[in-house]
Every structure is written in C-alpha cells, then in structure tokens.
Amino acid sequence: MELIQTLVPLIIVLPLLGALVNTFAIRDGRRAGIIASAAVLLGFVLALVATATLAGLPHEEQTHVDFTLWQWIEAGRLRVPFGFLFDPLSAVMVLLITGVGGLIHVFSIGYMAHDPRPVRYFVYMNLFVTAMLLLVLANNYLLLFLGWEGVGLCSYLLIGHSFERSEARYASMKAFVVNRMGDFGLMLAILALFQRFGSLNFGAIFPRAAEVLAGQQTQWIFGPVAVSSAIAFLMLIGVTGKSAQIPLWVWLPDAMAGPTPASALIHAATMVTSGVYLIVRSHAIFALTAPVSNLTAIIGVLTAFVAASIAIGQYDIKRVLAFSTVSQLGFMVAAAGMGAYTAAMFHLLTHGVFKALLFLAAGSVIHGTHETQDMRRMGGLRNAMPQTFRTYIIGTLALAGIPIFAGFFSKDEIIGAAFHGGRFGTYPTLGVLLIITAALTAFYMGRQVFLIFWGEQRDHSYHPHESEPIMTVPLWILAVGATLAGMINFPGLHFLDHFLEPVFEATGAVQEPPEFDFLLATITVVLALGAIWVAYQVYGKRQWKKTFRDPLERVLGVFFEGFEQRWYADDVYESVVVRPFKATARFLARILDPLGIDGLVNGAARLVGLGGQGLREAQTGYVRSYTLVFLIGVLAVIGYFGFMTVR
Amino acid sequence: MVPTSYYVMLSAILFTIGVIGVLTRRNALVVFMSVELMLNSANLALVAFSRQWGHVDGQILTFFVITVAAAEVAVGLALLVGIFRTKRTTNVDEVNTMRG
Numbered sequence: 241m242e243l244i245q246t247l248v249p250l251i252i253v254l255p256l257l258g259a260l261v262n263t264f265a266i267r268d269g270r271r272a273g274i275i276a277s278a279a280v281l282l283g284f285v286l287a288l289v290a291t292a293t294l295a296g297l298p299h300e301e302q303t304h305v306d307f308t309l310w311q312w313i314e315a316g317r318l319r320v321p322f323g324f325l326f327d328p329l330s331a332v333m334v335l336l337i338t339g340v341g342g343l344i345h346v347f348s349i350g351y352m353a354h355d356p357r358p359v360r361y362f363v364y365m366n367l368f369v370t371a372m373l374l375l376v377l378a379n380n381y382l383l384l385f386l387g388w389e390g391v392g393l394c395s396y397l398l399i400g401h402s403f404e405r406s407e408a409r410y411a412s413m414k415a416f417v418v419n420r421m422g423d424f425g426l427m428l429a430i431l432a433l434f435q436r437f438g439s440l441n442f443g444a445i446f447p448r449a450a451e452v453l454a455g456q457q458t459q460w461i462f463g464p465v466a467v468s469s470a471i472a473f474l475m476l477i478g479v480t481g482k483s484a485q486i487p488l489w490v491w492l493p494d495a496m497a498g499p500t501p502a503s504a505l506i507h508a509a510t511m512v513t514s515g516v517y518l519i520v521r522s523h524a525i526f527a528l529t530a531p532v533s534n535l536t537a538i539i540g541v542l543t544a545f546v547a548a549s550i551a552i553g554q555y556d557i558k559r560v561l562a563f564s565t566v567s568q569l570g571f572m573v574a575a576a577g578m579g580a581y582t583a584a585m586f587h588l589l590t591h592g593v594f595k596a597l598l599f600l601a602a603g604s605v606i607h608g609t610h611e612t613q614d615m616r617r618m619g620g621l622r623n624a625m626p627q628t629f630r631t632y633i634i635g636t637l638a639l640a641g642i643p644i645f646a647g648f649f650s651k652d653e654i655i656g657a658a659f660h661g662g663r664f665g666t667y668p669t670l671g672v673l674l675i676i677t678a679a680l681t682a683f684y685m686g687r688q689v690f691l692i693f694w695g696e697q698r699d700h701s702y703h704p705h706e707s708e709p710i711m712t713v714p715l716w717i718l719a720v721g722a723t724l725a726g727m728i729n730f731p732g733l734h735f736l737d738h739f740l741e742p743v744f745e746a747t748g749a750v751q752e753p754p755e756f757d758f759l760l761a762t763i764t765v766v767l768a769l770g771a772i773w774v775a776y777q778v779y780g781k782r783q784w785k786k787t788f789r790d791p792l793e794r795v796l797g798v799f800f801e802g803f804e805q806r807w808y809a810d811d812v813y814e815s816v817v818v819r820p821f822k823a824t825a826r827f828l829a830r831i832l833d834p835l836g837i838d839g840l841v842n843g844a845a846r847l848v849g850l851g852g853q854g855l856r857e858a859q860t861g862y863v864r865s866y867t868l869v870f871l872i873g874v875l876a877v878i879g880y881f882g883f884m885t886v887r
Numbered sequence: 888m889v890p891t892s893y894y895v896m897l898s899a900i901l902f903t904i905g906v907i908g909v910l911t912r913r914n915a916l917v918v919f920m921s922v923e924l925m926l927n928s929a930n931l932a933l934v935a936f937s938r939q940w941g942h943v944d945g946q947i948l949t950f951f952v953i954t955v956a957a958a959e960v961a962v963g964l965a966l967l968v969g970i971f972r973t974k975r976t977t978n979v980d981e982v983n984t985m986r987g
Binding site for chain 2: 859860861862863864867868871
C-alpha cells in the first residue's frame, strides 16, 4: 500500500522530469532520446513493481488504493483532490503506456537521428506520456480531464512536428479542433456528474451511481430522457473525439503526418485508447443505460467496418495502418458498448502492442527507403530489410487474427460477446458485421504486406537498407509481445478477467468470462486465411510495373473509388461544417465587426465629438456674450421660482 | 413719505440701465461704470427696504457691497491696465484670446 503510494507519483514525475531536463539542459538529439527513453522505461519497471504489489493485496482491497497528494481545488461545494487511483484497470493501462511507450521512445532515437529538431520531439513525447499517465491514474474526473486535454495538446504538437510541411500543420490543427468538439461533450458530462453527485471523485460516484441516478429524468431536446443516458451520451461524444469514432474520426488518419514513432504512440499506446478507457472506467454509468450502450456498440461496429473498407483503398503505408487503428478502436468501443468491458481492455492491450509494432516497422520501412511512403513505389523489400520484414509479418498476423498471435484471442472475445450476449442482450447483426470486418482486416493487411515486401522493387530511385539495431531491437521485443500477448487472457485461464474482476465487482458489472466458441473461432480464422489467400492471388503473384494500378479498381469500380476517397467523409465535413463555419466567420469579420461593433464604438465617440464641437462654438471669448448668457440664466431661475411661488 | 415702491422702481430702472450698459458698451471702463451702477441700484433697494422695515441690516449690507465693489474695482482696474499695456486697447471685444 505505502509502496504503491510512493511509486505511482514517481511513475508520473519521471517523464515530466525527462521533459524538463531535455528542455533546459540537453542540446544533443541522441542524448535527449536516451534520457527520454530511460525516464519512461524506468517508469515501466516501477509500474511492474507497483502492479505486483497490487496483485498481492487481498482481492477486495485492490480497488481501494486511492490516495490524495494535496487538495487541488476548493471552491464552494467543489473539492477536487490531486489524487490517484491505482486499481487493476489503471495498472494495466500504466504498464501498456510505459512499456510500449518506452520501446517507441527507444526506436525514436534511431528514427529521429536525421531530424532537425530531435530534442523538441523527445520533450513532447515525454510530456505526452506524462499527460496520458495522469489521465489513467486520476482518481477524479477533473484530473482525468487535465490528462485528457494534455494528450490532446501533445498530439497537436507532435503531429505538427515537421511544421515546414503544410500537410503536417493542417493535420495538427485538424486533430486539435476535432478533438475539442469531443472534449466539449466530456466537459458537459463532468459538469452533469458534479451537479448530481456533488463530487468528481470516482470513489464518490461509481458506488452510488445506480442509486443516485435510478429513475432520474431530465429534459433533452426531444423530450425526457434518463439522466444516466444523458451523461453517458455526453461522454460518448468525448469518446468519439478521442478514440476517432464516427462521426469525429476524421482527424486520426491525417494524424500520421507526424513522425512515424509519434503516430505509433498516439495510435497504439496512448491518446486514442483513452476513449475506450473512459468507457470502461465509467462503466458504472454506462451499465445503467441500455440505449446509450447499444448506441456505443453500433457506433463502434460501424466505425470498424467503414474504416476497414477505406483501408483497402489506400496506397500510403501509414494511412492503411491509420485506418486500421480507427477500425480496431471500433472493435474496442463496440465491446465496451456491449458491456464486454474486459474484452475491450484485452483488445486495447493486444492492439497496443501489435499496432505499435506495425507502426514502428512501417517507420523502419520508411526510414530504410528514404522517406518513401507510397506502397506503389515499394515492392521486394523482404531481401533488403529482413528484420523489418519478419517483424512486420508477425504484426500482420496478430492484426489479422491468426491463432497463437495476440489479435486472434482478443478479437474473438469481442465477436463472441456479440453473439453470446453481454449485459444488454445479444447482437447477431453486429457480430456478423464484425466478422466481415475481421476478414477485411486480414485482406488489407495481406495487400499491404504483398505490395511492400513481395515481387521486385518497382521504383529504383532509392536504395533500401535495413535499420540499425536501436530500431530493430524494439521491433523484436514488440514482435515477441504481439505473439504472446494473447496469453494474458487465454481461453480457459482468463488471467486478465480475473485481474480486472475487482474493478467490476465493486459496481456489480462483473460477468462470467465468455466460453471459447470453437465454431466462431473456426469461422473467423478460415475467413482471415481466405482473405489473405485472396490478397495473395490479387497482389502477391504478379510482377507489378512502376505505374501500378490497383487491380481491384477494375473489379470494384465506384466502390474502390469510395474506399480510396475515404467515403468522401472529409468532403462532407468540408461542405457541411468547415465551409459554413468559414462563411460565418467571414461574415462576422468583414460585415458585423466593421459595421456593427466598430460602428457602435466609433459612433459613440463621434457623438461626443460632435457635442464638444457644438459647445466649443459657444466659447467666443467675448465677455459680453458670456454676460448675456449669465443674465438669461439668472432671469430663467428667477422666473422659475417666481412662477412656482405665484402658482 | 415717499413710498418704498418708488425707490424699488428707480432701483430697477438703474439696474436695467447697468445691464444694458454692460451688454452693449465695448469700452472696459464704461463696462465697469455700468457694473457700479448695478451695484448702486442694489444698494438703493437695500436702503429702501431697510427704512421700510426699520431694520439696520440692509444699511449694514450696503456697506459690505460698497467695500466689495471698491475691492473689485481695484482688481478690475489693475487687470485693465495690464491688458492695455499688452494689447494697447480697452475694447473688451478685442480681448477674446480665451475663445474655444
């Protein structure tokens, strides 16, 4: 208990300290990278010790490691502590963030060697980790929101790291603005929680949630709704922003304009997972509302499906992975919506590992091909980059859901939850859609691998070379993780289920670990293998020319164009949101402000000036005219009083 | 005995002549004389009322007025001399440097 209370603040302070040291004392990029990596990896070691200590505690005490460092805000009824909650859920998140995040930091030392501003990069990375740790360790919603905004800011800074490129600048602003829309929802949810519970502490809200919110209704736009639904819905808006779900997903694919390891950090271990974490953390509220939970599940599945279809039509190596992230986040959100909270966390963990691997391996490919990102210009890289190739294959198999690799177990648990029912019933339609999405995933990953590594090099304007060990070693560690991570919730053993049980027990949301469905697993595996085989038939067998045109374009026609153009989502946003917004801003700036506001202010000044001008005329300097005025005044006063007296 | 109203009437006539003098004449000296005329019309009224009510208050006030008038003339003439030295004129309409 005391040990954890010392370790947890240290875990957060370490990356912050790294950022400060790098800001003020370090000029050399490599040294900054070493300091930054050490700070995060040391945090991982401490997190391991803390988690082991936590696991050693009695079962029912594991959710009570809730301690306050100091009182942060005191204003009227509002009392917000700067305090942390270290329970199995936050422990799992901290291990993922520091573990995977640390490896990404190490990889960055090699990847950012030729960058003009490596120190800056590592400072932002460390700040990112600090904010994310604050988010998952907070014991109240306001502190969580601080971390929530912190990762938003750091993602903006990292995506816009190469600000010379207008693409990066634009993407960073897009990420920032779209996220703010979601954050507004979360902010309202937090205010509503404070209004109902009089506190923002998790410990004060979750155990009482069912009792306080039971039967309570509030006015919404379309009539009365349950308060629990309203709060959960507002939170869901925040989730769609951070975890890139429909309709706020448009920022994530562009976010890959940042340095590739930063994308890995954003896409795998941090930021985007915070939406899923928020639902699982707030499951006491979500578990009360079937409508919003179902909506969450539907949004998740739709996002998973749409994003997977888009990934098929992309040519940029990172863009495929970015849409894959959106798709996989859809899986997690769907699971959380179905009430399968452990499955969501399980997939969050395994995805964190293998997506980090894939992104870093893609970074290695980009690095080794001199900043080539277009898969049409690659081909045949397996001989030039054997280490990257092998790890990429492992990441692909894990993502595609091939047995023994991590993604298989976690994805099947989500699909299983859809068919066998969670808290609010079964979702056969959504389950079928998820299976199709899983097959699509296997297909686009196969397409990617065959285009990058098979055949002959199509464009010879660069000489591919393998990356240095500082990059390949983290790849191999992650590859081992991607292979074995499924074991943490192996069917029948369910370590993760048991570890997380106290969290859900406290709120009565605990559920039996789903039985391993052999038929379902067979279907998904056969489909995944089939999809890879199709991908091989289409992309792997033939020798493509430099002017590569996707063969699917002829077969699918207008659909492929839809995939390629991201279902025109950005164009819709452009015409529905951005353009009207710009028009309004232009109206305000060019018409309302100069005429209305300025007119009012300048008009008032002009009126006073005119009055002064008039009075000035009266100041003739002629004594006699002053006297006349004086006389008239006196006569007026006498006349007035005379009149009043006579009357 | 002459009725008080006669004195008051004369006082009013004198005051009016004084006012007209102040308003119409341009020579500062004449303006001053007109002011004196107004002050004296007031004194006349005060004395007349004093006699009417058999009080000395009005007569005492008259002395005050004469004193203040003398002081005012002393200051006013000093100003006038000062103005004449710089402007070479006693015409009040030409001394309008304080206009807005």
